[in-house]
Structure formats: C-alpha cells, structure tokens
Amino acid sequence: MLSLHIDSLIKSFPGLDGPVLRIDSLAFSPGDRVAVTGGSGSGKSTFINVVTGLERVTTGKVVWNGRDIARLSETSRDRWRAEHIGLVMQDFHLFPGLSAVENVLLPARLARVADAAMVTRAYELLKTVGLSRPGQKIETMSRGEMQRVAIARALLRKPGVIVADEPTASLDAEAGETVGRLLLDMAAETKSTLIVVSHDQRLIDRLDRRLTLRAGRIVADSMREEVAA
Amino acid sequence: MIRFILADLRRLWAGAAVVILLVALATALGVTVTLQERALRLGSARAADKFDLVIGAAGSETQLVLSSVFLQPAPLPLMPGEVLAKLSKDSRVAWAAPVGFGDSFAGYPLVGTTRALISSTVSGFAEGRMFEQEGEAVLGAAVKLPVGAEIKPMHGTAATGGETHAGIVYHVAGKLRPTGTPWDRAILVPIQAVWHVHGLGHEHGHEEEEHHEGDAPEVTPAAAATDEHGHSPLEAAQEHDHENEVAAAEEHDEDHDDHAIDGDAPIVEDFSADTPGLPAVLVKPKTIADAYKLRQEYRSGNTLAVFPGEVLTGLYATLGDAKLVLSAVAAGSQGLVAAALVLVTVTHIGQRRRQIGALRAFGAPRLSVFAIVWLELFSLVALGIGLGFLAGLVAAGVIAGLFTAESGIVLPVEFTYEDLQLALVLLGVSAVLSAVPAILAYRQSPATALRA
Numbered sequence: 001m002l003s004l005h006i007d008s009l010i011k012s013f014p015g016l017d018g019p020v021l022r023i024d025s026l027a028f029s030p031g032d033r034v035a036v037t038g039g040s041g042s043g044k045s046t047f048i049n050v051v052t053g054l055e056r057v058t059t060g061k062v063v064w065n066g067r068d069i070a071r072l073s074e075t076s077r078d079r080w081r082a083e084h085i086g087l088v089m090q091d092f093h094l095f096p097g098l099s100a101v102e103n104v105l106l107p108a109r110l111a112r113v114a115d116a117a118m119v120t121r122a123y124e125l126l127k128t129v130g131l132s133r134p135g136q137k138i139e140t141m142s143r144g145e146m147q148r149v150a151i152a153r154a155l156l157r158k159p160g161v162i163v164a165d166e167p168t169a170s171l172d173a174e175a176g177e178t179v180g181r182l183l184l185d186m187a188a189e190t191k192s193t194l195i196v197v198s199h200d201q202r203l204i205d206r207l208d209r210r211l212t213l214r215a216g217r218i219v220a221d222s223m224r225e226e227v228a229a
Numbered sequence: 230m231i232r233f234i235l236a237d238l239r240r241l242w243a244g245a246a247v248v249i250l251l252v253a254l255a256t257a258l259g260v261t262v263t264l265q266e267r268a269l270r271l272g273s274a275r276a277a278d279k280f281d282l283v284i285g286a287a288g289s290e291t292q293l294v295l296s297s298v299f300l301q302p303a304p305l306p307l308m309p310g311e312v313l314a315k316l317s318k319d320s321r322v323a324w325a326a327p328v329g330f331g332d333s334f335a336g337y338p339l340v341g342t343t344r345a346l347i348s349s350t351v352s353g354f355a356e357g358r359m360f361e362q363e364g365e366a367v368l369g370a371a372v373k374l375p376v377g378a379e380i381k382p383m384h385g386t387a388a389t390g391g392e393t394h395a396g397i398v399y400h401v402a403g404k405l406r407p408t409g410t411p412w413d414r415a416i417l418v419p420i421q422a423v424w425h426v427h428g429l430g431h432e433h434g435h436e437e438e439e440h441h442e443g444d445a446p447e448v449t450p451a452a453a454a455t456d457e458h459g460h461s462p463l464e465a466a467q468e469h470d471h472e473n474e475v476a477a478a479e480e481h482d483e484d485h486d487d488h489a490i491d492g493d494a495p496i497v498e499d500f501s502a503d504t505p506g507l508p509a510v511l512v513k514p515k516t517i518a519d520a521y522k523l524r525q526e527y528r529s530g531n532t533l534a535v536f537p538g539e540v541l542t543g544l545y546a547t548l549g550d551a552k553l554v555l556s557a558v559a560a561g562s563q564g565l566v567a568a569a570l571v572l573v574t575v576t577h578i579g580q581r582r583r584q585i586g587a588l589r590a591f592g593a594p595r596l597s598v599f600a601i602v603w604l605e606l607f608s609l610v611a612l613g614i615g616l617g618f619l620a621g622l623v624a625a626g627v628i629a630g631l632f633t634a635e636s637g638i639v640l641p642v643e644f645t646y647e648d649l650q651l652a653l654v655l656l657g658v659s660a661v662l663s664a665v666p667a668i669l670a671y672r673q674s675p676a677t678a679l680r681a
Contacts, residue, residue, distance in 0.1 A: 045680070054590055055676040075595060078675075082592025089679075093587035097236025110230060110593035110601075153591065 001030035001191050002065045002084060002160035004051065009060030011046055011216075019058065021046045021216045030160075033187060033194040035204040038213035044197045047213065048165050051195070052085050053077035064161070082111050086154030086192070088183070090166035092146045094138045094153075100126055100145075101134035104153045118156065125152035129182055144175030148182065155186055161193045162186070168200045176200060230597065234605050244577075248570060248606075249613040255566040256617020256655065257624060259559035263648070264625035266552040268640035270545055272629075273299070276410035276638045277537035279350040282512040282520055284312065284527045284534045293533060294540040297328055297509035299636070300338050300411040308532050310504030316512060317500050321519035324349060325512045327500070329423040332382040337372050339382050340415045341423030343498045346511060350408070357403025360419055363496060366399040367417045370407035371637055377401055380416060382426065397426050409639030419496045424505050563655075567662055574606050574666040585670050586678025595671050603660075603667035610659040618644075618652060 011021040049055035108114040129148040168176030180203040187194040212220035286308035295301040316325035326346030332339040357376040380399040514520035527534035629640035
C-alpha cells in the first residue's frame, strides 16, 4: 500500500496554450480505492501517466510514500513503476504468440526478476482470476479472458498501487461486471491502493472516492457516501 | 526474451522470410563473385603449375599460354622445327616436348606430344599404359572412352565444320589419373602421328606432301590449332604464301584425307633439325637460373618464351578489374538491401510503438526493449548472411562444375580466412544497422507510444 501526495503539479505539452493538467494539491491514503472520471480531453490519461511515472511533470511534485518520482530519471521511473505499479489498460496490451502465463511473466522476465516463486505465483494468479488453461495462447481467448490475464500480470509483482485505465470499456456488460469485481477483490486481497479511470457507472459506484476532472483540473473530489447523499 | 522474439517472428513469418531472403541473395551475390574469382585464379595457376616454360613463335604471349597449357582451340603461328631440336640438345633442359593440336574426337581435343611430357606431368595411369606405337593414344581422366576404344580423329571440330581423317584410327592404350587441368579432357597421341596425319615428318618413312616442297620451315604445315575456316594456322599461313590462295587451301584440305599413319610403327622422339614447324614446345629447365636464361634467349627473333605464371599474372590483373566491378555491383546491392531493411524496420518500429510503449509501461527496462528490437533484426540479418554464404558456396560450386566440365580445369571453391573476415565485417555492419531501430525504440517515451 502506498500513499500519494501531489503538490503544485503542472503538465504542459509544447504547442498548446495552457497546461493539460494542473493540480494544486491532492492526496491518496494507502489502500484508497479511487475512481477518476471526466469527459474526453479532461486530462484523465495524463493524470494516470503522471502518477505512474510514464510521463514527467512540467513542474510540481508526485510523491509516493515520500519519494518524488518527478525527480527520477526515466530509467529509475521505469524501475520504480515495475516494482510499485500494476497497470491494467483498456486494450489489454497482451502479446500474441505467447500463452497466458507467458504474458503474465513477460515484464518480470524482461526485468530479470522472474524466479521460481514468481512463476508459481503467475500460475496461482491465473487460477485466482478464473483461468484454468495457463498455456492457452492469447489470440484464442475472449476479451473478458484477456482482461483477466492483464489483471494477473498487473498483480504479479505484488504492487502497492493498481492503476486501471478504462478496464471494462471494451468488454460486454457481463464480462465488465466480472472484471470490475475482480479488480476490487484483488486490490482488497493485496491491500493495494486502487485508481480506476472509468466511464462505467457500476464500477465507479463500487469505489470509495470519486475524482472528477474537467479541462485538466479537478472539479470534484468526493467520497461515495457524499455522492449517495 | 528469446521466446518473445520467436513468437514475434512466428507471427510475422512472411516479413521475416522476405528479410532473410533479401539479405541472403545480396550476400550470395558477393560471395559467389569472390569465391569464383579466387577459384579461377587457383585453378588456372594449378593447371599451369607443371609447365615451367613455354616456347612458341613470336606473337601473343597470352594466346601461346592459353593454347598450349589450357588447350584453348585457337590458331597459333608456327615456329621452325629446329627450335625443338636445339632445345632437345640443350644441357639446361631436362626435357622439351612439342605439342600439336588441331584434331578432335567426340568433342575432345587431340594433342600430339611426347611420352616424356606425359610421364613428367601426370601422376600415373588409372588403367592401361603409355602409348608405344604410332597408332596408340592415351586418354585424359575426364575423357569418357574406355581403354581399347578406337579413335577416328576429325580435322578441327564438328562445330567448325571439320572433316574426319579417312583411314586414321588410334587405339586407346591407357587412361591417365586426374590432374585437374584441361589435359584431363585431352586425347594424347604421339606427336609423330599428328605430323604424319597431316602429311609431315616424312623423314620417318611416310609419304611426302608435294606442295610443301621448297616452303620455308616456318610455314610448314603441322598439327596446329584450326582457324575459323577449319585450317590449321600453318595452312592459313601457307595460303598467304601462295599466289593462288583459294586453290592452295582447297588442295590442302583434300590433303587431310590423303595421309595415313602406320599404327604399328615405333615412336621416335629424337627430334632433328628437319622436324616440322611447331605451335609450341613445353620446356622443363633443369634449374630456375636455366629457366630465366632460356626465357631470355628465346624471346628474340622468331620465337617467344614465357613463364605461364607471368602470363597468368597479367590475366589476373584483368580478372581483378572485372572482380572489382562485380564486387562493386554486389556491394551496391548489399547497400541497397541494408538501406531498405533499415527503412522497413524503422517503419515497422513506428507501427509497433504501442507494443513497445506497453512493454515499458508494464515494467520492461529500456535496455530490454533495445535488446528485443536489436536481437530480432540482427538474428534475421545474421541468418540471411549465413544462408547467403551457403548459397554463394553452392552457386560458385555449380558454376565451377560447369566450367570444369567445359575446360577440364578444376576450380577449388572453398572458404578461406578472408571469407571469415568478410562474414565478420558483414555481421558487424548488420549489428550497427540493427541498432538504428533499436535506439529509436529505446528513446521512445512509453506514454507517447501508448497514445499513438
């Protein structure tokens, strides 16, 4: 579990008049389950990229458990992200030609950290997400199954934070429901902080906190009880 | 990583196969040129190895060597027979053997020569024995005739409209071991038989050829390479000497059928001053110093003496120029293929930006991404280079085989240390070129890549 503190964050891109993301102050406690919502172009993806270290901020601090990742080099951010962030994306980004378990293990193998214990954990995770054929090739799977493989991959290195970007957007309602529940269950089980960017209202309603972005700014930050009230 | 690369290559097998094929073809082109050129140098040098000094009439050095050593069917001017007599008595000469050509049988050239030359240049007989009588012949290793076969020689070749010598028959007495030279494709007969077939050497008791009486020795017709009209060069020379050239030629053509050999006559290899004119004499000097002295002595007046090696060196220079052009063409094609590959790969990397971005996003280190892209391209190119070397070897071998069947010269097609160096250079260049797309992938921002 990791806590997040964002301070005076500005992210700009060359050629654009104003910043695409501006956050004066934001804090997530360890174990928070946060939904990030907003329309197209509101800055959700930039927010995800910045908090995961995929993108360097223009100014400001992104502090995870006391460590400002905005100051890290690209290689160090890669290493930090590999250790602490589990990413689940709308398009799965699984690699055809490899089996489910090979896909789960691929990033760890490339980082040379996949020992026997991690291989065992990969098989267990696939079983946990409901996949009984770890050797099945990715291209023969349904989209729902693919997203479950992606979740298993995100959890392999026991990350302190799970970040999911539109995890149910490309799934049908039933598969989306299953994947949403799985994400929440797995985050609870691993006690990970969960950040989910989504338009899926059923999934958003299950999360404790909702952050709404518009034109690169946080326009609403509320707890589920407040929303319900 | 290897599994990921293999899975990727399996998925994109068609593109990978094209890359390998392109590289293999470009490499094979260069390798074939190099191997072939080297084999030609080695093969021709080995073929000329046994012949230290060649003496012929003044004219083209190259043609003298090509006709006498490589048995190329081309006209040679004749020199007086007394040159052979003088050489035979020269204390600096181990042996001197005349050679006479002009006839053929079943596509194989008949070469008139002496037992001394055969014994000195061949490692022995595969079967049978040396010719002992005027009507006997010895076969080169590549002549597809059995011992005991009858040979009815044709003046010139079938291709040049030659006619069979009526009543002339040689019997095959033996077959030589392979030498890897054009002499493997030759039918060797006693030089005296060749002279007699052509109405010369009458001092050995054979009929006189009337219209040669009074001719200068250098225009005495003898067995020699035929010209485009089917005449020996001597005949051609003779035609120019006579006022009625056409009549002389016609009369002389008829002569080919008029002379015979005495098949049982013993072979006389004691050459005197009235020996008929000769296209070439192959000489084995006793020492290197003798070789240089003889070369110097016979390079003036009507004769020309050459070391086959020095003539070949001149030919190699020409060959080297041709190789340079072919190598430039091969290098150009390799360069084009390399440029095309880099372009294709960079485009391919552009199309795979999201995949590369995802790898980075999920925790793959940048160096791993670099290694994947580099290894994937380099392995294809390296495989192509390897296959190209094999294809080049096979192609050069096939060409060498065809050349050997045609000329008798065995071309040693083989890899050397030079080729290993070339392979390493090509692999080095490939490694550098493969790094171009790999660096692009390395420098790619994962967030930008994922947005693509």
